[in-house]
Amino acid sequence: MNKLHLAQAEIFGESMLSFEDKYSKVNINHIPVMITNENKILCIPSDKELYHIGITAMTGKGKGIIGNNLLGYEYWLKGQLCLILNDFQQETFEQSFPCLNKKFIENLKIIHSEPTPLPIVYVYPSNKNLVIDETEELFPHLKMSLPTRALITNIENYYKMDKSAKYFTANIDKFLECRDLEEIDEVLKEIIEESMVDAKNKKSLESTMFKIKTIFKNIFDEKITDNSSPDAPSFITIKDNEGNSYNNLVIQGLLYAGVIPSIQTSEIRTKQWFSAYMSFIVESIYEDKRNDYFMKKNNLSMYVPEIDKMWKGENGSLIKSSLGLIGTNGRRMGIGLRWDAQDYDSVPDSIRANTKYLFVLRKANSQEVNGIKKDFNVPNEIQEQILGLDTDPEKGIFECVALTTNNFILYNMRTGKTETTNMPQKGRLFTPMSHHKKPGIPLNDLIGKWN
Amino acid sequence: MKTSIVPELLNSNGIEIFDDNNVKIKICVESEFILSGKYFKRPYIIIDNMETKKYQHIEIKRISFSDLERFKMKLLSIDLRSSSRRNMKNRPGQQKCYILKEKNSPHEGGTELFKLPKDHLLELDLTNKRIRLRGNNCYPYIKNENASKWVEIKNE
Numbered sequence: 001m002n003k004l005h006l007a008q009a010e011i012f013g014e015s016m017l018s019f020e021d022k023y024s025k026v027n028i029n030h031i032p033v034m035i036t037n038e039n040k041i042l043c044i045p046s047d048k049e050l051y052h053i054g055i056t057a058m059t060g061k062g063k064g065i066i067g068n069n070l071l072g073y074e075y076w077l078k079g080q081l082c083l084i085l086n087d088f089q090q091e092t093f094e095q096s097f098p099c100l101n102k103k104f105i106e107n108l109k110i111i112h113s114e115p116t117p118l119p120i121v122y123v124y125p126s127n128k129n130l131v132i133d134e135t136e137e138l139f140p141h142l143k144m145s146l147p148t149r150a151l152i153t154n155i156e157n158y159y160k161m162d163k164s165a166k167y168f169t170a171n172i173d174k175f176l177e178c179r180d181l182e183e184i185d186e187v188l189k190e191i192i193e194e195s196m197v198d199a200k201n202k203k204s205l206e207s208t209m210f211k212i213k214t215i216f217k218n219i220f221d222e223k224i225t226d227n228s229s230p231d232a233p234s235f236i237t238i239k240d241n242e243g244n245s246y247n248n249l250v251i252q253g254l255l256y257a258g259v260i261p262s263i264q265t266s267e268i269r270t271k272q273w274f275s276a277y278m279s280f281i282v283e284s285i286y287e288d289k290r291n292d293y294f295m296k297k298n299n300l301s302m303y304v305p306e307i308d309k310m311w312k313g314e315n316g317s318l319i320k321s322s323l324g325l326i327g328t329n330g331r332r333m334g335i336g337l338r339w340d341a342q343d344y345d346s347v348p349d350s351i352r353a354n355t356k357y358l359f360v361l362r363k364a365n366s367q368e369v370n371g372i373k374k375d376f377n378v379p380n381e382i383q384e385q386i387l388g389l390d391t392d393p394e395k396g397i398f399e400c401v402a403l404t405t406n407n408f409i410l411y412n413m414r415t416g417k418t419e420t421t422n423m424p425q426k427g428r429l430f431t432p433m434s435h436h437k438k439p440g441i442p443l444n445d446l447i448g449k450w451n
Numbered sequence: 452m453k454t455s456i457v458p459e460l461l462n463s464n465g466i467e468i469f470d471d472n473n474v475k476i477k478i479c480v481e482s483e484f485i486l487s488g489k490y491f492k493r494p495y496i497i498i499d500n501m502e503t504k505k506y507q508h509i510e511i512k513r514i515s516f517s518d519l520e521r522f523k524m525k526l527l528s529i530d531l532r533s534s535s536r537r538n539m540k541n542r543p544g545q546q547k548c549y550i551l552k553e554k555n556s557p558h559e560g561g562t563e564l565f566k567l568p569k570d571h572l573l574e575l576d577l578t579n580k581r582i583r584l585r586g587n588n589c590y591p592y593i594k595n596e597n598a599s600k601w602v603e604i605k606n607e
Binding site: 017021022023024025026027028029032041076077096097111112113114116117119120121138139140141142226233235236237238239240241242253257258259379380381411413414415416419420421422423447448450 | 452453454455456457458460461464465466467468469470471473476478479490491492493494495496497498499500501510511512513570571572574585586587597
């Protein structure tokens with residue numbers, strides 16, 4: 001502001017000021033989440049350090065709205081690597097579009113934000129039942145398979161094994177070279193011949209080999225590995241126009257390419273190997289954060305919608321443990337979990353204890369708030385507010401309580417000044433820049449609406 | 452029929468994807484366009500510069516009861532059941548209120564507390580060096596903030 005004009009204005013009034021003197025633009029440099037009841041813009045600090053963020057509410061109350069909003073600003077504003085680990089309900093296709101909802105666009109105008117799409121690539125884990133819908137094919141997509149070595153090395157995570165396990169692990173290198181069941185059969189015959197057992201034990205050994213063959217038949221039939229799904233790579237190489245080349249698993253490769261992978265898990269969530277498969281993905285990322293030159297130098301936001309449902313199936317402890325590892329060590333490794341759950345109490349302590357920001361939308365009863373109350377030291381008045389939060393998607397209204405054990409940044413809407421606070425804040429969410437799925441509206445309806 | 456910006460994004464950086472046999476993988480239609488640098492617009496607000504002169508950056512944090520000793524302050528509980536104290540009530544039926552005072556000031560009929568009352572908390576404004584109590588029974592009560600007025604810290 002011109003100092004002379006300011007001095008004149010102090011004497012003669014604000015009419016001495018030009019428009020440029022009177023008004024200034026204040027950029028929002030942190031992640032805007034909501035506008036508080038005291039008319040301040042609440043943001044998550046855009047620090048280099050990544051903290052875990054949690055979202056919890058009853059079903060249909062807007063958990064996805066916050067997730068979609070965070071994803072947009074983390075990708076575009078922070079330039080962060082982002083991954084959607086499980087799109088259980090195929091809700092992320094709409095996010096490829098810029099926001100097309102009039103009420104939501106009105107909400108964006110509060111902070112002069114604009115409808116902006118997300119560059120999402122839809123990743124389908126290969127399996128025998130996989131069918132990609134005609135509409136889904138219009139979106140960028142890729143089939144992905146599990147490296148055979150990864151499956152065989154951890155075979156007991158995928159299939160129940162008894163004493164046959166010892167023959168598996170002892171001959172793993174031979175099995176890895178097999179391309180089909182005939183070759184497996186040959187290896188098994190060799191094992192029997194080399195074993196030099198007597199006739200009685202030979203029969204028992206043959207029975208064990210038959211079990212191993214059955215397991216391999218299941219592996220090939222399931223079509224989840226790269227040797228049984230030739231059209232679904234497990235590794236990809238990314239090349240760019242500067243002559244750089246990067247080879248890694250599909251998810252890491254897509255992150256290098258600058259897109260947001262969204263793993264489509266609706267078809268595989270009931271499979272017996274789902275937990276082991278997802279655990280492999282998470283742990284490969286964790287290992288690469290330690291060893292891979294690209295992953296090491298870039299922070300990653302890992303979005304896990306419906307995290308409490310990830311471990312509900314068979315062998316659920318595997319994925320629960322892997323995500324727990326990210327919970328405890330993620331911050332140090334540069335991986336930030338962005339999780340949402342209906343049932344806050346079912347999220348393991350290793351994740352809850354390291355979640356520094358929690359957004360709470362409407363909850364059904366005070367029991368559901370107990371865990372939150374304890375972890376974030378919430379006073380009773382806030383608990384009562386949580387039970388009465390309003391949600392009206394038609395009007396773009398999503399009331400929320402924001403809690404932290406760290407700090408929020410608050411922008412004063414009148415002065416543009418910032419303050420930090422660790423106090424609970426109540427307010428209304430900002431709607432996302434990308435389109436958000438509206439229940440009952442099929443994806444088809446959006447096609448052609450984006451010019 | 453546009454469904455994604457991925458084609459433009461990949462084209463912007465000349466990104467190509469290959470499988471282990473060095474066969475090119477096509478994940479989307481190819482685009483001849485690239486993403487412009489200003490595809491995303493940073494959010495902002497417009498402020499009235501004349502307002503900024505009235506405010507400064509403030510930082511507020513929650514403090515524990517034991518910190519009151521450090522700031523030479525105390526918390527008094529006042530019984531509101533007598534008729535002379537009715538005007539101190541925030542709501543009908545309120546039986547007591549809590550007041551922040553300097554350590555050496557008189558009790559004025561109140562009882563000193565040695566722990567924070569239930570559902571109340573203390574806030575410290577680091578910038579302006581003042582403290583207040585938040586909760587239903589604080590006094591003097593500011594309704595829309597559910598807090599008392601700020602009390603300046605004189606000695607630290």
